[in-house]
Amino acid sequence: MSFTLAIVGRPNVGKSTLFNRLVGKRLALVDDQPGVTRDLREGEARLGDMNFTVIDTAGLEEATDESLEGRMRRLTERAVDMADVCLFLLDGRAGVTPDDQLFAEILRKRSAHVILGVNKAEGAAGAAGVIDAYSLGLGDPIPLSAEHGEGMADLAAVLMPISDEMALREDTSPEVEVDLDEEGAEETAAPRITAKRPLQIAVVGRPNAGKSTLINQILGEDRLLTGPEAGITRDSISLSLKWEGTHVRLFDTAGMRKKAKVQAKLEKLSVSDGLRAVKFAEVVVVLLDAEIPFEQQDLRIADLAEREGRAVIVAVNKWDLEREKQSKLKDLKESFERLLPQLRGAPLITVSAKTGKGLDRLHAAILKANEVWNRRIPTARLNEWLAEMIEMHPPPAPGGRRIKLRYMTQAKTRPPGFVVMCSHADKLADSYKRYLVNGLRESFDMPGTPIRLHFRSQADANPYKNKKKSTPSRLRKHLGKRPIGE
Template sequence: MSFSLALVGRPNVGKSTLFNRLVGRRLALVDDQPGVTRDLREGEAKLGGMRFTVIDTAGLEEATDESLQGRMRRLTERAVDMADICLFMIDARVGVTPADEVFAEILRKRAKHVILAANKGEGAAADAGVLEAWNLGLGEPLRLSAEHGEGMGDLLAELLPLADKYEARAAQDAPETEVDVSDEDDPEEAFRMPTLAKPMQVAVVGRPNAGKSTLINKILGEDRLLTGPEAGITRDAISLTIDWEGLPCRIWDTAGMRKKAKVQDKLEKLSVSDGLRAVKFAEVVVVLLDAAIPFEQQDLRIADLAEREGRAVVIAVNKWDIEDAKQEKLRDLKEAFERLLPQLKGAPLVTVSAKTGRGLDRLRAAIETAYRTWNARVSTAQLNRWLEGMVAAHPPPAPQGKRIKLRYMTQAKTRPPGFVVMCSHPDKMPDSYSRYLVNGLREAFEMPGTPIRLWMRGQGDRNPYKGRREKNAGALKKHLNKKK
């Protein structure tokens, strides 16, 4: 990325709509009510042939105290300080407001470079607002319509010379690269952790006010996400790419998930849907519980969802710093975990404090272990030796006097591990015997907690050679008859 562009302005001027257009996807939540965006969201933008980082920000508020609006404003001001260019957006239909004038003055003092845009500029109703924008003293306003894509060529023309400047500066500042001539490999390290071609996708999920944003801020080492005592602050599923002590991660902060019956507001429904989407695209899901009220019904539903989606799961219990009887509490937590979530038996359970940072090293190790197990692969020879032992110890049932024969087993996939057993009468195999095999796989091949998929197949299922002899014989006979 050659430069970063922050979209700033009052609430409801169309920043998130423009953000979605620039990244080419509907990443940011958009609604008619103001103040939907609260956190900073980054995306890879493409405009013409130019690529850059675009930052969607919360609407600039006039509050400067410790209220939610005041904290949102400070986060936006931080984005202004970080960004190379600020695109200051006003609503052309409304015209310039006193708040716009205040924020224009702030940008003149803090921003490195400011571009003024009069959004919602389609039609004659916006003419007056575009003219008013000249009074802000930030140069000629770009007339845009983020919703309809109008004015994108003008924005490109404004950004191109700035992009050239930043690219030239980046090339000048780039350090000389050194070639690594070492040919020593560590086979044990390669076995412990699969090579990551891209950052590991980690989603942090849980009920409102469990401390998800605070936890991610502590991992980052900076207040990058909006936090506070109010429940439900996070609305968008925000992703951040970091290097967590040598482990490249893309961590998703998600909105708190309440019971479905309690979610009536349209915006909250959008927020929850955004969080569910993050779970489906994650590789490891961290289910964050509140130590004071762990394993509520909603916690169980969230953990079960992650398992059904086939994600690697880590259970993290937050606010451990305020617990007194820690040993007794931990014993109760482990007992409740095994009893209430048997489908995740053996999954990592770690205690953390998002406030103090205690336990983050254990959480990182648990995430790495869960990811490694999720990618586990077992050779066919090992599986069939193991299967013989399992059948000898506990033969499958004989429905209607016909014994089910397990003939062959192989691993069909990873992420999560999936296995196929070739057998007779697969439709008559009881679930209890399948669970017996799954539990045996977990124990024998050290795959605790990860979802395991097991499919029973009959000998005729997907057999590419079935009927081939008869078919070939028929074709030969037909060919000989033609020659006669």
């Protein structure tokens, strides 16, 4: 039986370190400074024979207003309401603080199952904190060391009865019908989008472009922390949902500033986490601010996604604030074609993360981009097309020697990759390569997606080339099979 465990506590008590320990990966950012985690991060954990979902939360603070800390606290309280079990984590070296006592009262009222854990309990300094934790009245505290993996067996022993209770509830619950369209369908050339294999979408852009607000609008709830401050998101958060009938996993990433401005260690970790999300995604949505679109950093981010071979969509946010929409859209399209020629034909979608307008067009563009990204073209059609392209515009003849393009085939998809067998591949001009790439886009309806075109040299079919000279057989017989010259 799977249940949900939320790890809560004050800032810098080791919640993210314990989260990484339970999921077995370094998913959450960890740093010595407090307040690193701001959003709710979910992961699939395994402890002993139990599989469950664990939620890493922001540090609990006393703020209850509309400040950043107050919004973080409300998000954490929402995680407490969502979870089946709450692990209230203390810092064993700091002991029980007045804030811990306040939050213990809140958890006692809001959660049916509260487990008390004392992190950093190794050594004599941590042992004193374990004894001090009894004063909270939440039962026997569990000494833990998230950094070194100590106390995991004790935690598993406490969670096991709760897991059995959840399993008993599930056995008595009505059966859930299985969607045969998802589970029993045959595999096609392009991977089908199912609940087990959702479409991976990363939303990237500069700070304060509205990435978290956009994902909250798609979710239909305030799942991610948002606000007027730039750079709120630090972790790359993944969320699974069904968006207009399509199973997707959305990655919210930290805003990416210019490399020269990124000096702090934490921001470097955040940007690195976002880049990793781009590499794992299938479709990348580059979100721009309508007020200042196509900044230098926007172009770098879009170029990065193209070089990684992802299907790219450019979305312009805050469109609800734009007054002269038609003239602005015309300027955006002109700038797009001029500044990002490597993404020629990629969709440009205007959206409003605040009102939700344009999200239906964004959804359709994402599905179209994914279909093109997985497209495979038959070899026969490719070679017919290649012959037509050569007839219209023959390849150049450097040094008076004509380059012959003999054969073409598609070697891969995701993104589409093609191989052309030719003579003198190293002498083929880049302009002619671009001519073929643009022709592929137009002839086979592949706008925007990265296309990889490789040329391999193929020598003329000469059976005697690169063979050693040998004495003719008749002459060898005449000479008594002796080498010439003896």
